[in-house]
Amino acid sequence: MVHLKNNRYYYLLLISIILLGCKNKPELPDPLEAGWNNKAVCEVVEDNKNVRVLRCTFEPGVGHEKHYHDPHYGYTVAGSTFRITDTTGTREVNVPTGYSFSKDEISTHEVLNIGDSTAVFLIVEYK
Numbered sequence: 001m002v003h004l005k006n007n008r009y010y011y012l013l014l015i016s017i018i019l020l021g022c023k024n025k026p027e028l029p030d031p032l033e034a035g036w037n038n039k040a041v042c043e044v045v046e047d048n049k050n051v052r053v054l055r056c057t058f059e060p061g062v063g064h065e066k067h068y069h070d071p072h073y074g075y076t077v078a079g080s081t082f083r084i085t086d087t088t089g090t091r092e093v094n095v096p097t098g099y100s101f102s103k104d105e106i107s108t109h110e111v112l113n114i115g116d117s118t119a120v121f122l123i124v125e126y127k
Contacts (some may be wrong), residue, residue: 002028030090031056031064032102036058041114042123051122051124054122055077056120059099060115061114064110064114067108067109067110069103071106071125072124072125073123073126075121076095076100076120079095079096079099080095080119081115082114085111094115095119
């Protein structure tokens with residue numbers, strides 16, 4: 001009986017180590033899977049062993065449903081004004097052409113282009 005009890009602790013410890021070692025991702029779509037009104041807004045430009053590059057296009061009135069991003073770098077090919085909702089709240093932001101940004105950790109947000117011009121972003125996700 002002692003042997004069975006020790007095995008139970010061993011399996012519990014093993015499962016705990018596995019779960020803690022796994023990369024916890026939100027139960028949300030990634031930027032490629034996420035869209036707006038059942039339409040894709042991002043397309044794959046490059047996908048190799050080091051990076052996945054997405055081009056995401058938002059016409060006025062088009063957004064991106066709530067989704068997560070792995071660590072990434074982004075570049076604004078064409079800017080506009082967005083309503084952004086993330087863990088800090090909701091705000092309106094003018095994102096100018098040529099603006100770049102990066103995140104070193106998993107992040108989540110939802111965006112809506114409230115401007116009058118089509119915005120285009122390149123998102124480089126690190127693997």
